[in-house]
Amino acid sequence: MGKRQAVSHPSVEPVMARRRSRFSKWYSVAYVAKRSLTYAAAVILTFVGLYGLVLVSAEAFLVERDLPVNADIIVVLGGDARPRAGQAAALWREGKAPAVLATGYGDCDFARQTLIAAGVDPQAVITECRSQTTWDNAAFSQPILADRGVSRAILVTSWFHSKRAVKRFRSFMPGIQWISVPAERSKSFWEIAGDADGPQVVKEYAKSIFYDLRTSVSGPGPTLPRGIAMKTSRLP
Numbered sequence: 001m002g003k004r005q006a007v008s009h010p011s012v013e014p015v016m017a018r019r020r021s022r023f024s025k026w027y028s029v030a031y032v033a034k035r036s037l038t039y040a041a042a043v044i045l046t047f048v049g050l051y052g053l054v055l056v057s058a059e060a061f062l063v064e065r066d067l068p069v070n071a072d073i074i075v076v077l078g079g080d081a082r083p084r085a086g087q088a089a090a091l092w093r094e095g096k097a098p099a100v101l102a103t104g105y106g107d108c109d110f111a112r113q114t115l116i117a118a119g120v121d122p123q124a125v126i127t128e129c130r131s132q133t134t135w136d137n138a139a140f141s142q143p144i145l146a147d148r149g150v151s152r153a154i155l156v157t158s159w160f161h162s163k164r165a166v167k168r169f170r171s172f173m174p175g176i177q178w179i180s181v182p183a184e185r186s187k188s189f190w191e192i193a194g195d196a197d198g199p200q201v202v203k204e205y206a207k208s209i210f211y212d213l214r215t216s217v218s219g220p221g222p223t224l225p226r227g228i229a230m231k232t233s234r235l236p
Helices: 012-061 081-093 108-117 134-147 159-172 189-193 197-218 226-230
Strands: 073-077 100-103 125-128 152-156 177-180
Touching: 012 189, 012 197, 073 081, 073 134, 073 159, 081 100, 081 108, 081 152, 100 108, 100 134, 108 125, 125 134, 134 159, 134 197, 152 159, 159 177, 159 197, 189 197
Parallel strands: 073 100, 073 152, 100 125, 152 177
Antiparallel strands: none
């Protein structure tokens, strides 16, 4: 018998072609998705690494601590009022200063209440309730401190805010010896990274640069008349 010739099935070839086409498309999508996930993972890991580095580096770049010594007054800044006022109260109870000035719009009364609840004599607490920024804290505190003849003061704020704050007060009131004794962090850096303090620490770098530029361009600023600062202040 003669050789049997292969029978051609024209309908099979288009089917196979369509299958190869679908497989090729699926493979392309999977490849692109894999690359995208790889890049996304790399970006996330880089961000997490930089974020952690920024937080850990805050101790070197944002913090200033001095040994607490006896002073004429303790100045506690508004913001994170509870731990700051708690630190100021502890210093007062240790006899580091006879009076406490709580400064900051919206925080002065709460800080005063916290100080008194922590054992500070109400007659020893002064409030300044107009300032809304660290820049203003110094400007509005200056007439009060000048009126009391202060020559040495302890400045209390959050740990990551301490260097910028004390630089501001020193530049604005160079005649006063400023001692920085901040409220220390009570959490690990891992905990800080996951709560509201993390972004605040990161923003503090930019604020510090801005304050340095502002001071270099415009100087520390003019001294305010005593009456302006005293308008919403309460003295013992």
